[in-house]
Amino acid sequence: MVGNSFNGRLAMSNLRLIPRLDVKGPHLIKGIQLEGVRKIGDPHEFAVRYYNEGADEIIYMDAVASLYDRDMLLKLVERTAQDVFIPITAGGGIRSVEDAQALLRAGADKIAVNSAATLNPSLIGDIAERFGAQCMVLQVDAKRRTNGGWEAYRDCGREHTGLDAIEWAREGERLGAGEILLTSVDREGTRRGFDVELVRAVSEAVSIPVIASGGMGRIEHFFDVVSRGQADAVAMAHVLHYSQLSIEDVRRQALAQHLPVRTV
Numbered sequence: 001m002v003g004n005s006f007n008g009r010l011a012m013s014n015l016r017l018i019p020r021l022d023v024k025g026p027h028l029i030k031g032i033q034l035e036g037v038r039k040i041g042d043p044h045e046f047a048v049r050y051y052n053e054g055a056d057e058i059i060y061m062d063a064v065a066s067l068y069d070r071d072m073l074l075k076l077v078e079r080t081a082q083d084v085f086i087p088i089t090a091g092g093g094i095r096s097v098e099d100a101q102a103l104l105r106a107g108a109d110k111i112a113v114n115s116a117a118t119l120n121p122s123l124i125g126d127i128a129e130r131f132g133a134q135c136m137v138l139q140v141d142a143k144r145r146t147n148g149g150w151e152a153y154r155d156c157g158r159e160h161t162g163l164d165a166i167e168w169a170r171e172g173e174r175l176g177a178g179e180i181l182l183t184s185v186d187r188e189g190t191r192r193g194f195d196v197e198l199v200r201a202v203s204e205a206v207s208i209p210v211i212a213s214g215g216m217g218r219i220e221h222f223f224d225v226v227s228r229g230q231a232d233a234v235a236m237a238h239v240l241h242y243s244q245l246s247i248e249d250v251r252r253q254a255l256a257q258h259l260p261v262r263t264v
Contacts, residue, residue: 016233062092081107114139128176138172157185191217199229
């Protein structure tokens, strides 16, 4: 059984179930620790499937936006927004207010920013001021430090920032972010479960919603990151893409545990 000590933020809002679709050009991909990617299929088709299963939101993350045609994500968001009527978060390679505006005009509801924000933190406030804090998602890719704690990384978990991940999340909220997309680089793609300590540390450090990402391999991992990690939302990839679980499965089992998920 799952305990009843949930994050206080969940008392006023539903726990969200969010498929995360990492894309490379026109392909949906999946990797391990943000590397060693494998092509899976058409991301639009997967997004429509998850929408029909009852997903609460969709996350599109362009894994190689700086290397390939950046208009590809714009086209994908525009196409998906015509068939999927839940919030779409888009991220990857966003360096300016203009980049954010282009994705919002294409049909995205939220913009996730990582690398550019670590290099120019004022971008967080610029986007929030222009489009509203609810549109500005700070993406934090974190790795455990050998001497304790976590460091935030940029460029898909490849480059050090020197920033403490917990402090960076707190600073992101102060600057205007309305949500944190928190990925454990160590756990991403491993199916060994979320870094619950990381998720809890960030959830306790900020008052804005935290989306836990990276590591879900079975339903018990979901329960763990919600109850002990105090996540407000859970991003899932491998278990959905390879049909090990469906959104319907997760929702049904969450309801059976009396978790505050949306009833479909």
